[in-house]
Amino acid sequence: MISEQVARKTSLWELLRRRPGLQALVLLLPSLFWLIVFFAFPLLIVLVYSFLRRGPYGQIVWDFNLENYGRFLDPLYLKIFLRSFKIATLTTVFCFLFGYPMAYWMATRPRRWRNALLLLLMIPFWTNFLVRTYAWILILRDTGLINNVLMSVGLIRQPLPLFGNDFAIIVGLVYGWFPDMVLPCYAAIERLDFSLVEAAQDLYANELRAFARIIFPLSLPGVIAGSILVFIPSLGAYVTPDLLGGAKSVMIGNIIQNQFLTVRDYPFGSAISFALMTLMLIAALVYFRVGGRTL
Amino acid sequence: MSARAAGAPSLQGVARCGSRLGRIMRLMFTANGLMSYLFLYAPILVLVIFSFNASRFVTDWAGFSLRWYAKLFDDAAMMAALKNSLIVAFASTLVSTLFGTMTALAMERYEFFGKLGLDALLYLPIIIPEISMAVMLLLFFILARIPLGITTIIISHIAFNISFVTVVVRARLAGMDRQLEEAAQDLYANELKTFWRVTLPLMMPGILAGALMAFTLSLDDFVITFFTAGVGSTTLPLRIYSMVKLGITPEINAVSTVLIAASMTLVLFSLLLQRERRTEKVRNI
Numbered sequence: 001m002i003s004e005q006v007a008r009k010t011s012l013w014e015l016l017r018r019r020p021g022l023q024a025l026v027l028l029l030p031s032l033f034w035l036i037v038f039f040a041f042p043l044l045i046v047l048v049y050s051f052l053r054r055g056p057y058g059q060i061v062w063d064f065n066l067e068n069y070g071r072f073l074d075p076l077y078l079k080i081f082l083r084s085f086k087i088a089t090l091t092t093v094f095c096f097l098f099g100y101p102m103a104y105w106m107a108t109r110p111r112r113w114r115n116a117l118l119l120l121l122m123i124p125f126w127t128n129f130l131v132r133t134y135a136w137i138l139i140l141r142d143t144g145l146i147n148n149v150l151m152s153v154g155l156i157r158q159p160l161p162l163f164g165n166d167f168a169i170i171v172g173l174v175y176g177w178f179p180d181m182v183l184p185c186y187a188a189i190e191r192l193d194f195s196l197v198e199a200a201q202d203l204y205a206n207e208l209r210a211f212a213r214i215i216f217p218l219s220l221p222g223v224i225a226g227s228i229l230v231f232i233p234s235l236g237a238y239v240t241p242d243l244l245g246g247a248k249s250v251m252i253g254n255i256i257q258n259q260f261l262t263v264r265d266y267p268f269g270s271a272i273s274f275a276l277m278t279l280m281l282i283a284a285l286v287y288f289r290v291g292g293r294t295l
Numbered sequence: 296m297s298a299r300a301a302g303a304p305s306l307q308g309v310a311r312c313g314s315r316l317g318r319i320m321r322l323m324f325t326a327n328g329l330m331s332y333l334f335l336y337a338p339i340l341v342l343v344i345f346s347f348n349a350s351r352f353v354t355d356w357a358g359f360s361l362r363w364y365a366k367l368f369d370d371a372a373m374m375a376a377l378k379n380s381l382i383v384a385f386a387s388t389l390v391s392t393l394f395g396t397m398t399a400l401a402m403e404r405y406e407f408f409g410k411l412g413l414d415a416l417l418y419l420p421i422i423i424p425e426i427s428m429a430v431m432l433l434l435f436f437i438l439a440r441i442p443l444g445i446t447t448i449i450i451s452h453i454a455f456n457i458s459f460v461t462v463v464v465r466a467r468l469a470g471m472d473r474q475l476e477e478a479a480q481d482l483y484a485n486e487l488k489t490f491w492r493v494t495l496p497l498m499m500p501g502i503l504a505g506a507l508m509a510f511t512l513s514l515d516d517f518v519i520t521f522f523t524a525g526v527g528s529t530t531l532p533l534r535i536y537s538m539v540k541l542g543i544t545p546e547i548n549a550v551s552t553v554l555i556a557a558s559m560t561l562v563l564f565s566l567l568l569q570r571e572r573r574t575e576k577v578r579n580i
Contacts, residue, residue, distance in 0.1 A: 017486065024405035028413070031398040031457050035416055038454040039428075042435035043419075046427075049434065098331055105328040119566065124335045126562035128515040130532050131551040134539050135338035138345065138353060138548075145341060178335065207317040236424030238518055243539065253426045260430045260522070270434070273427045284422045 068271035103185035164246030188222025346548035387452035395460025429522035443525030467501025507565035
C-alpha cells in the first residue's frame, strides 16, 4: 500500500520533472485563475454592458446598441471631456517645462550624486497619493497657507482663487505625476554621448545651440514616453479633481463615479470607462513602441 | 577631470568653455532642480509640521503639541480603520507575493504558448486607469452577488498586486547569474534541491522588494478600495477621505503623517532591496 503510494507520488513528480510545459502551467495557474476571474472577466462585463441600456426602473435592458457611445456628444458630457483633455494637456506641458530641465540637471550631476537625487525624486512619489493631494488643500484654499501669508503681509485683500478650480487640479496633477516625466527624460539624457556636445562646441556652437540641436533631439524618445506617462493618469484622474476641483471642476473620472454610485446608470458608466481604457491602451502601445519599456 | 576619468558624461566640456551664456544656463538648471525638490517636499512638510500644531485651526501655528496623535488612539473608528487596513494589506501581500513569484518564475524560465498574451494581461492592471478597474470590479461583485466588504477589497488588491510583484521579481530573476544554479547541478543537486538551496535564496531580495511594494500599494490604495468596500470595511485612506469631506481637522494631519511615514519607510526598504543591480532603473514599470 505504502509503496504503491510512494510509487504514485514519484511518478507524478517524475511526470512534472520531465515536462517543463506542465511545470510552467502549475506555476501560472493561480495567477491565471485570479486575473481571468477578477480582471479579464470584469473587463468583458464592462464591455458588454457598454452596449446595453438602462430601463426606466434602473434594470438592464438587453438590446445591443451604440446609444451610450452616442451620448458622449451630449453637450453636457462633451464639455467635461474637453475640459479633461485640456487639463491633462496643460498638466503634461507644465510637467515637461519643469521636468525636462530637472532631468537634464540630474543627469549632468557627478555620478555619485545621481542615485541619491533619483531616490529623493522617487520617495514622495511612492507615498499615499490621497494624503499628498489633501496637503494641497491646506496650501491652496482661501484660508490656506499661501492666502494667509499673502494677506498678512498685506499684498492682497481678497484671497486669491487658488482652490476649487482647474488651476488647483493642474497643480495637484503636476505634483502627482512630475516624477513620471522626469524619469524617462533622465534615462534618455543620461545615456547620451556627451562628447557630441564637446564636438559641437569645438565647432563653435554655443551652449544653447548645442542643447537645442543635439541634446534635446536625441532625448526626444524620453520626452514622448514621459508625456504619455503623465497624460494618461491625468486624463483618468479621479481623486485630484474630487478633492481639489470642487463641484465646479469635474473630470471624466468623476462622471464615471457619478454614473456608478449616484445615477446607477451602469451601461453609460461602462461606456465612458471603456472608452477611457481604450485611449490608455493606444497610448501604452505608443509608449512601448517608443521604447519606454527600456527606459 | 576626475569625474570624467570615472566615465561620467558630465558637463565638464561646457564648464571648460565657461562662457557667460553657459554660466547662466547652468544656474537656471540648478535653480529649477532645487525648486522642483522644494515643490515635491513642501506639501509633505506642511502636513508633518501642522500635525504637531497645538491649535485646532489647521493652519494657525500655536506651538508644538502631540495632542492630535493622542487623539488618534482614542478614536475608535480610526483604530478600526487601521485594523482593516492591516488585514487587507497583509492578506493581499501574502497571496499576491506567492502568486506573483510563481508567475515571474514561469515567465522568466520557461517558454510556452501564449506567453506574449499573458504578458499583456499582466501589464493591463498596471496600465488601465484606477477608476476603470474600480468600477469594473464593482460591477462584477454586484452581478456575482458577492457582498461588498473586506473580502472584496482583498480580492481586488490581489488582482492589481499580482502584476506589480511579478514585474519586480522578474527583474531580479532576469539579472540573476545562472552559473550558480548550473554549478549546483554539476555537484549532483537535483532540480528541487537546486531551487530551494540556490534559486530561491538568490531571488529573495526581489521577492521581499515585491512584497514590500505590494504592502505599500495596498495600504495606500484609495480609488479601488473606495468602490469595493462595504459597510464596516473602512480602511485608513477611506477614513481620511470621509474626514476630509466633512472638514479639515488637525487629526487628519496626524493620521496622514503616520501613513506617509509608514509608506516612506516601506518603499525605501523596497527600493534598497531592488537597487543592488538595477540602480539605473529604479522604477522599471
